[in-house]
Amino acid sequence: MNLAEWLVRTARRQPDTPALLSGENLVATYAEFALHAAQIGALLRKRHQVQPGDRVAIFMKNSPAYLELLYGIWFCGAVAVPINAKLHVREAAYIIEDSQSRAVFVSGAGELPGLLPSDCALHDLETEPAFEPGDEALSEPVGRHADDLAWLFYTSGTTGKPKGVMLTNANLHAMTYAYFVDVDDVLPEDAAVYAAPLSHGAGLYNFMHVLRGSRHVIPASGGFDAGELCALAPRLGNVTMFAAPTMISRLLGAARQSGYAGEGLRTIVYGGGPMYLADIEAATAQFGARFVQIYGQGECPMTLTALPRGDIMGRQHPRWRERLASVGTAQSCVRIRIVAPDGKDQPTGEIGEIIASGSPVMKGYWNNPDATAQSIRDGWLWTGDMGSLDEDGYLTLRDRSKDVIISGGTNIYPREVEEALLTHPAVAEVSVIGRPSAEWGEEVVAVVVPAGPEAPAASGLDAHCRTQIASFKRPKAYIFQTELPKNNYGKVLKTELRIRFQTSDSSDT
Ligand code: AMP
Numbered sequence: 001m002n003l004a005e006w007l008v009r010t011a012r013r014q015p016d017t018p019a020l021l022s023g024e025n026l027v028a029t030y031a032e033f034a035l036h037a038a039q040i041g042a043l044l045r046k047r048h049q050v051q052p053g054d055r056v057a058i059f060m061k062n063s064p065a066y067l068e069l070l071y072g073i074w075f076c077g078a079v080a081v082p083i084n085a086k087l088h089v090r091e092a093a094y095i096i097e098d099s100q101s102r103a104v105f106v107s108g109a110g111e112l113p114g115l116l117p118s119d120c121a122l123h124d125l126e127t128e129p130a131f132e133p134g135d136e137a138l139s140e141p142v143g144r145h146a147d148d149l150a151w152l153f154y155t156s157g158t159t160g161k162p163k164g165v166m167l168t169n170a171n172l173h174a175m176t177y178a179y180f181v182d183v184d185d186v187l188p189e190d191a192a193v194y195a196a197p198l199s200h201g202a203g204l205y206n207f208m209h210v211l212r213g214s215r216h217v218i219p220a221s222g223g224f225d226a227g228e229l230c231a232l233a234p235r236l237g238n239v240t241m242f243a244a245p246t247m248i249s250r251l252l253g254a255a256r257q258s259g260y261a262g263e264g265l266r267t268i269v270y271g272g273g274p275m276y277l278a279d280i281e282a283a284t285a286q287f288g289a290r291f292v293q294i295y296g297q298g299e300c301p302m303t304l305t306a307l308p309r310g311d312i313m314g315r316q317h318p319r320w321r322e323r324l325a326s327v328g329t330a331q332s333c334v335r336i337r338i339v340a341p342d343g344k345d346q347p348t349g350e351i352g353e354i355i356a357s358g359s360p361v362m363k364g365y366w367n368n369p370d371a372t373a374q375s376i377r378d379g380w381l382w383t384g385d386m387g388s389l390d391e392d393g394y395l396t397l398r399d400r401s402k403d404v405i406i407s408g409g410t411n412i413y414p415r416e417v418e419e420a421l422l423t424h425p426a427v428a429e430v431s432v433i434g435r436p437s438a439e440w441g442e443e444v445v446a447v448v449v450p451a452g453p454e455a456p457a458a459s460g461l462d463a464h465c466r467t468q469i470a471s472f473k474r475p476k477a478y479i480f481q482t483e484l485p486k487n488n489y490g491k492v493l494k495t496e497l498r499i500r501f502q503t504s505d506s507s508d509t
Helices: 004-013 030-046 064-075 089-098 169-183 207-212 226-236 245-258 277-287 309-313 320-325 369-375 414-422 458-466 494-500
Strands: 018-022 025-029 055-059 079-082 103-106 121-124 149-154 164-168 191-193 215-218 239-243 265-270 291-297 300-307 334-339 352-358 380-389 395-400 405-407 410-412 427-437 441-450 477-480
Touching (some): 004 030, 004 064, 004 207, 018 030, 025 030, 025 064, 030 064, 055 089, 064 079, 164 169, 169 300, 191 226, 215 226, 226 239, 226 245, 239 245, 245 265, 265 277, 277 291, 277 414, 300 380, 309 320, 334 380, 369 380, 395 414, 405 427, 405 441, 410 414, 414 427, 414 441, 458 477
Parallel strands (some): 018 215, 055 079, 055 103, 079 149, 103 121, 191 215, 191 239, 239 265, 265 291, 441 477
Antiparallel strands (some): 334 352, 352 380, 380 395, 405 410, 427 441
């Protein structure tokens, strides 16, 4: 079934309900949202000769128009290729070419025209709107099958070129239903606030709000501004949003200054990167029972595990802290196993690679059968993440398999060392990596962003680690930096840190 059907049905049921808002300002009701999508569908079909199954890219910052474009693309049966607006124009051009997109929507073309393949039409919303009153509209969404592609999701590429993850209608249906079962209720009076890029997890999370007919809000800043959000949430009420862990830390910083305690915020779903125990405890102390965690990846969108509100707040449970440090249990639409490199199941509690199967798992990588065969084996998606399952089915995530440090023949999981260091008050951010060592194979190095103007003494950090983790896991060196290199989604680029700090130099102690 075409995803645009959901929008059409909601628009029939409640045409006058506010659908799209910019900050507090109404931009479109559901009837208008659906009409605009149908008009964009007609534009793509008639002007750009887009056929069902063709790809259409969007390279734009978050805006209400973004959602109309997505649904317009689906309306005419095409496949959306959302591109992170923070990417360099050359990176965007690579994705447009790789996906063989027939058209790309931008808001301000910049240098893109010179880089586009000749058969890709450029539609710049700054010079021409995507629809005007009275424009022709498609009468109904083009029929699509469950197995047809709907979204080509380009991986964030912390290493190498991004790959196009093929997500089908069925994958996105499964993700949407699982949200209601495993993550949170969605209420008609909710306001889904898109502070994270719509090209990624936040955008994937639009469907449940279309189904329920709730409000979709793009902050006036077009992105994440902690102060703006603290002011906007009480005015909107019932705010629900997806946030990366770094956004929650920034929100917390702003809230502590202004005394904001979460008024108007109903749910923050966090995921996409490690949430450290110290940080989620601080966040719940400030905001209360407003958090749900999910663990997913483009290849199994938003749907590997969930740690619901009750678990996050369930202090009375004897294993509450372990659960809080975990990513929760498998979502209802997937099976999860922990396996050794030969594919054999690991015993409960042992660490291995996380593999998953189920209806949200991608169809494969676009035009890349080798990468697909490496990732999906016998129907199981090899996630590249390491973790362990406890006897209750809670998954604790360790690290990407390539980030594990092997020192003296023993595996050391950077996250555990990072968790320990983050409980030190002088540490604002930390990333732990392995560095080649003649003696140990690899040795543990901590790259630390100090909380204050002065770097803390390495000896003090070392003493702190001794109270938290096994002695052999302690960093052999500390390197102090003013910031950590991150990709456009805020994920720390460990590969870059490894290259930068390959050899010991004067900056470490
Ligand atoms: P992406 O495909 O760009 O969304 O990145 C997915 C990767 O982000 C996963 O494979 C994990 O390594 C990481 N990730 C996602 N959710 C979480 C989470 N809740 N905790 C820690 N890491 C996460």
